[in-house]
Amino acid sequence: xxxxxxxxxxxxxxxxxxxxxxxxxxxxxxxxxxxxxxxxxxxxxxxxxxxxxxxxxxxxxxxxxxxxxxxxxxxxxxxxxxxxxxxxxxxxxxxxxxxxxxxxxxxxxxxxxxxxxxxxxxxxxxxxxxxxxxxxxxxxxxxxxxxxxxxxxxxxxxxxxxxxxxxxxxxxxxxxxxxxxxxxxxxxxxx
Amino acid sequence: xxxxxxxxxxxxxxxxxxxxxxxxxxxxxxxxxxxxxxxxxxxxxxxxxxxxxxxxxxxxxxxxxxxxxxxxxxxxxxxxxxxxxxxxxxxxxxxxxxxxxxxxxxxxxxxxxxxxxxxxxxxxxxxxxxxxxxxxxxxxxxxxxxxxxxxxxxxxxxxxxxxxxxxxxxxxxxxxxxxxxxxxxxxxxxxxxxxxxxxxxxxxxxxxxxxxxxxxxxxxxxxxxxxxxxxxxxxxxxxxxxxxxxxxxxxxxxxxxxxxxxxxxxxxxxxxxxxxxxxxxxxxxxxxxxxxx
Numbered sequence: 414x415x416x417x418x419x420x421x422x423x424x425x426x427x428x429x430x431x432x433x434x435x436x437x438x439x440x441x442x443x444x445x446x447x448x449x450x451x452x453x454x455x456x457x458x459x460x461x462x463x464x465x466x467x468x469x470x471x472x473x474x475x476x477x478x479x480x481x482x483x484x485x486x487x488x489x490x491x492x493x494x495x496x497x498x499x500x501x502x503x504x505x506x507x508x509x510x511x512x513x514x515x516x517x518x519x520x521x522x523x524x525x526x527x528x529x530x531x532x533x534x535x536x537x538x539x540x541x542x543x544x545x546x547x548x549x550x551x552x553x554x555x556x557x558x559x560x561x562x563x564x565x566x567x568x569x570x571x572x573x574x575x576x577x578x579x580x581x582x583x584x585x586x587x588x589x590x591x592x593x594x595x596x597x598x599x600x601x602x603x604x
Numbered sequence: 605x606x607x608x609x610x611x612x613x614x615x616x617x618x619x620x621x622x623x624x625x626x627x628x629x630x631x632x633x634x635x636x637x638x639x640x641x642x643x644x645x646x647x648x649x650x651x652x653x654x655x656x657x658x659x660x661x662x663x664x665x666x667x668x669x670x671x672x673x674x675x676x677x678x679x680x681x682x683x684x685x686x687x688x689x690x691x692x693x694x695x696x697x698x699x700x701x702x703x704x705x706x707x708x709x710x711x712x713x714x715x716x717x718x719x720x721x722x723x724x725x726x727x728x729x730x731x732x733x734x735x736x737x738x739x740x741x742x743x744x745x746x747x748x749x750x751x752x753x754x755x756x757x758x759x760x761x762x763x764x765x766x767x768x769x770x771x772x773x774x775x776x777x778x779x780x781x782x783x784x785x786x787x788x789x790x791x792x793x794x795x796x797x798x799x800x801x802x803x804x805x806x807x808x809x810x811x812x813x814x815x816x817x818x819x820x821x822x823x824x825x826x827x828x829x830x831x832x833x834x835x836x837x838x839x840x841x842x843x844x845x846x847x848x849x850x851x852x853x854x855x856x857x858x859x860x861x862x863x864x865x866x867x868x869x870x871x872x873x874x875x876x877x878x879x880x881x882x883x884x885x886x887x888x889x890x891x892x893x894x895x896x897x
Contacts, residue, residue, distance in 0.1 A: 418810075432644075461818075476639075477639060480640055481637065498638075505637070505638035505640070506637055506638055508641070509641055509644055510639065510640075512646065516657075520640075520643060533774065535773070542762065552643060555643065557644055557645075560669045562666075565645075566642075566645045567645075573642065577639075594636050594638045594639065595636055596635045596636065596637050596647065
């Protein structure tokens with residue numbers, strides 16, 4: 414009878430144990446059970462390549478869209494556009510803004526991309542996250558025009574391959590900044 | 605009345621001892637071209653970019669505005685293309701093996717997916733670029749293969765008699781540099797993972813493994829790369845990865861390098877402990893100083 418009672422008690426309280434809150438660090442001399450430690454590397458900001466790809470697509474879509482519509486280099490919209498970039502991408506974008514203002518050029522239409530593919534998605538030594546992608550930039554629906562509205566650029570190949578690199582600004586962030594667009598000098602896989 | 609509660613207590617917990625191996629392929633010689641630079645035609649030569657519609661002076665103007673941007677277009681050799689546009693090169697994709705594990709591929713335009721390739725072809729004819737050139741592993745001094753990052757769970761410790769899971773991070777690598785004096789790319793593809801679990805047990809796997817979560821397995825489940833320790837103690841786990849290498853001079857396609865490159869990863873220290881079941885008077889979470897806790 415007593416055995417049965419104890420058994421019942423034990424079973425009844427086991428579930429209570431498992432539902433117990435996670436232990437808090439304490440200075441007790443006796444070890445307390447802790448939840449399984451996280452893997453020793455930095456927990457991935459993007460758990461899978463699919464997740465990274467979705468985030469990169471969203472970030473680049475926004476970047477192109479803001480780039481198409483950004484106003485003069487002293488406008489808020491320009492600042493917002495530049496704020497999506499860092500490093501050499503930032504320098505490159507800023508140069509273009511200056512050049513276009515000097516020349517009186519502007520963008521028309523929409524800049525598109527497709528076929529984005531993840532090359533790598535990983536934590537950097539400083540615990541920020543880097544995603545490298547390939548994509549096809551599609552300039553067929555956009556143009557660069559001068560004050561008179563005439564096209565100033567001749568694009569024989571409206572679809573061109575690019576490598577685009579994204580980084581998170583700090584280690585727990587999921588925000589992606591465009592950091593560089595290294596030249597793709599291989600054959601054009603987009604045409 | 606004293607209420608008894610059972611708690612599973614792991615008798616020892618270990619500090620995490622793993623560090624992520626630095627893995628930074630060389631991209632130092634790359635130049636950049638943002639989408640907006642493409643749109644205004646100031647990018648350095650590529651095989652596919654358009655030219656300036658009315659004369660080439662804009663290219664120089666843009667270069668002169670690059671100022672302090674160290675990796676901008678200013679250091680790139682100018683080709684003096686003027687208003688003409690070089691004929692697009694034939695559409696040839698790098699012909700590596702897209703079935704290799706860990707190699708990222710790109711859409712090649714005709715429905716196939718082939719490995720990443722760039723065209724660092726020198727202006728002068730390349731004497732070693734012949735398909736007959738045999739490149740050996742010993743020629744790859746300029747292309748260090750980086751150690752694969754390794755991870756384990758639980759982090760840094762294991763329970764005697766239960767599986768601890770180990771896995772290697774993505775380790776396929778692409779490097780750029782001089783090979784036999786010519787600009788080239790070398791691609792390292794992992795072909796074998798040798799696990800030395802530090803207790804005299806070794807395993808060789810063809811895949812790098814993955815976390816329980818990624819494998820959709822319960823914790824402490826046996827995986828192809830897991831190991832079950834039978835002794836208490838501290839063990840050093842070393843992963844050694846065998847890489848096959850391929851090289852490419854420009855767009856001439858990937859060719860295999862003779863030999864195998866073996867790279868040890870940063871060791872992981874694992875402390876193993878026995879689990880035991882103890883009877884305690886209260887919930888040790890609520891009262892760590894309770895009897896039995």
